[in-house]
Amino acid sequence: MGRVNPLDSFSALLTDEGRALLAGLRDHDPAQELATATRLRREHPAELVSAALGQARLRQRAVAKFGAEDAYRMFFTPNGVEQSTRRTVAVHRAARLAELGVRSVADLCCGIGGDAIAYARAGIRVLAVDRDPLTAEVARANAEALGLADLIEVRCEDVTETDTTSYDAVFVDPARRGGRGRIFDPEAYSPPLSWAIEAARKAPHAALKIAPGIPHEAIPEDAAAEWISDGGDVKEAVLWFGTEPGAMRATLLPSGASLSTTAPLPDPPVRPVGRYLYEPDGAVIRAHLVAEVAAELDGGLIDETIAYVTADELRPTPYAAAYEITDELPFNLKKLKALLREREIGVLTVKKRGSAVEPEEIRRKVKLRGPNAATVLLTRVAGAPTMLIGRPAKPADG
Numbered sequence: 291m292g293r294v295n296p297l298d299s300f301s302a303l304l305t306d307e308g309r310a311l312l313a314g315l316r317d318h319d320p321a322q323e324l325a326t327a328t329r330l331r332r333e334h335p336a337e338l339v340s341a342a343l344g345q346a347r348l349r350q351r352a353v354a355k356f357g358a359e360d361a362y363r364m365f366f367t368p369n370g371v372e373q374s375t376r377r378t379v380a381v382h383r384a385a386r387l388a389e390l391g392v393r394s395v396a397d398l399c400c401g402i403g404g405d406a407i408a409y410a411r412a413g414i415r416v417l418a419v420d421r422d423p424l425t426a427e428v429a430r431a432n433a434e435a436l437g438l439a440d441l442i443e444v445r446c447e448d449v450t451e452t453d454t455t456s457y458d459a460v461f462v463d464p465a466r467r468g469g470r471g472r473i474f475d476p477e478a479y480s481p482p483l484s485w486a487i488e489a490a491r492k493a494p495h496a497a498l499k500i501a502p503g504i505p506h507e508a509i510p511e512d513a514a515a516e517w518i519s520d521g522g523d524v525k526e527a528v529l530w531f532g533t534e535p536g537a538m539r540a541t542l543l544p545s546g547a548s549l550s551t552t553a554p555l556p557d558p559p560v561r562p563v564g565r566y567l568y569e570p571d572g573a574v575i576r577a578h579l580v581a582e583v584a585a586e587l588d589g590g591l592i593d594e595t596i597a598y599v600t601a602d603e604l605r606p607t608p609y610a611a612a613y614e615i616t617d618e619l620p621f622n623l624k625k626l627k628a629l630l631r632e633r634e635i636g637v638l639t640v641k642k643r644g645s646a647v648e649p650e651e652i653r654r655k656v657k658l659r660g661p662n663a664a665t666v667l668l669t670r671v672a673g674a675p676t677m678l679i680g681r682p683a684k685p686a687d688g
Contacts, residue, residue, distance in 0.1 A: 296424050299341040303365065304431060308338060315346035316362055356404070363435045365428045370402030375463070375499070378520050378543045380408035383461075383497060383528065388412045390495050390533070392458040398449040398489070399463045399481075403429035403442070409461075410441035418444045419452050450481055459495040459532075462486040476500065476508065487513075487529070495532035502527045502576050506538075516541055519573035527576065540573035540609070547608035549574060555581035561590035561600065563618050563671060566683055568599040568610035569641070583609045593670045596644045604683050612683035613665055621647070621675035626666065627656050629679065634660025642668040645675065 302308050311334060318326060323343060330339045348366035355376045356364065375383075383405070387395060392414055397406045400418035402425060409416045410433070418433075420426045426446035433442035445452070454460050464479035464486055476483035483500065487510055490496030502517055502524045509515050514530040514537035521544070530537075539550035558581050570583050575597045584590060587610070589601030604612060619625055630638065636658050640649035645668035652666070667678040 311342040318346045374404035384408040384412040394457045395459040396454040396457040403432040410438040416442045460493040463499040490531040498529040517573040517576040524572040540577040558584035559590045564600045564602040567613045570610040613680045614683040615680040617679040619677045635664045636660040637663035639665040644670045
């Protein structure tokens with residue numbers, strides 16, 4: 291039996307029969323896939339049924355990134371679901387480009403079109419380029435499915451050969467995964483980061499999507515860097531050109547709170563643990579803006595190597611989660627067990643920073659019983675392994 295051409299399989303999904311089949315699989319239960327496939331193959335070609343079931347699974351996975359309304363109209367590839375930008379992040383970036391006056395953008399390495407969709411919805415004309423024929427076809431189908439085909443032109447070509455001179459901005463999202471998984475060397479990206487930087491410098495404005503773990507010394511002097519978190523999870527970093535060279539920014543979604551500086555503060559002082567402990571958002575930590583948050587809170591660090599800020603007063607900030615600390619103890623599992631038993635703690639949240647002990651190990655070894663809840667933070671205080679016990683702080687606590 292000959293191998294099925296992926297492009298042919300995808301094209302079949304765009305027919306009336308394919309679309310009807312997909313519509314009927316919206317609430318498909320993957321656990322019943324064998325029975326569903328057997329039933330559908332009585333009325334449809336086996337190859338089409340397989341393609342539709344695969345696409346149904348991808349749409350279900352994509353709901354978390356794109357929302358149900360878009361995900362069930364769009365088309366995906368396995369890599370496209372995995373690597374595409376979360377909608378909230380793409381919308382944020384599109385709004386930023388629109389604020390800069392960008393009316394047209396060349397989206398290089400566009401994937402299945404997640405960013406292109408956000409740009410088009412912000413009123414920006416898009417050239418979306420990807421060298422993989424199937425991926426380009428999926429991006430084209432998505433532009434049509436969402437009614438954006440007039441604003442999104444899709445081309446299948448090598449981005450290094452794309453002429454971007456007529457566009458207000460360039461956006462590059464290099465492939466950061468290879469056959470063996472995630473790629474950490476920026477020069478091993480496809481295309482390499484050095485090429486993307488040169489392409490960015492030729493445009494009035496540019497944004498390059500990079501891994502959040504990029505070393506600060508690898509950031510070009512003429513670029514600004516932004517780390518973006520969504521719901522507390524760091525999603526990506528972006529190098530911006532044509533904006534504010536040297537700026538370091540942390541942006542927190544969905545609130546949109548943004549902290550930025552071109553002149554970083556010196557490291558905060560180390561001081562004893564106060565009544566409150568603040569855990570800065572991951573984007574703040576990646577952007578090296580913990581000192582700025584500490585200054586806002588009139589606080590200091592509990593250890594020179596740990597990104598926990600402590601203060602005596604509770605001050606609201608979007609950039610850190612606050613905990614009221616009731617106990618500070620040297621790390622000792624027996625003492626922790628006894629304290630939890632004495633306080634009748636039945637619900638325990640375990641967090642760690644700078645500790646070799648895994649939260650799962652603590653939960654496994656302590657016996658929880660009672661109506662109360664607590665948080666234990668495993669960390670170091672002035673170099674010593676320490677347990678900080680407390681609870682999430684609320685303004686009424688202050």
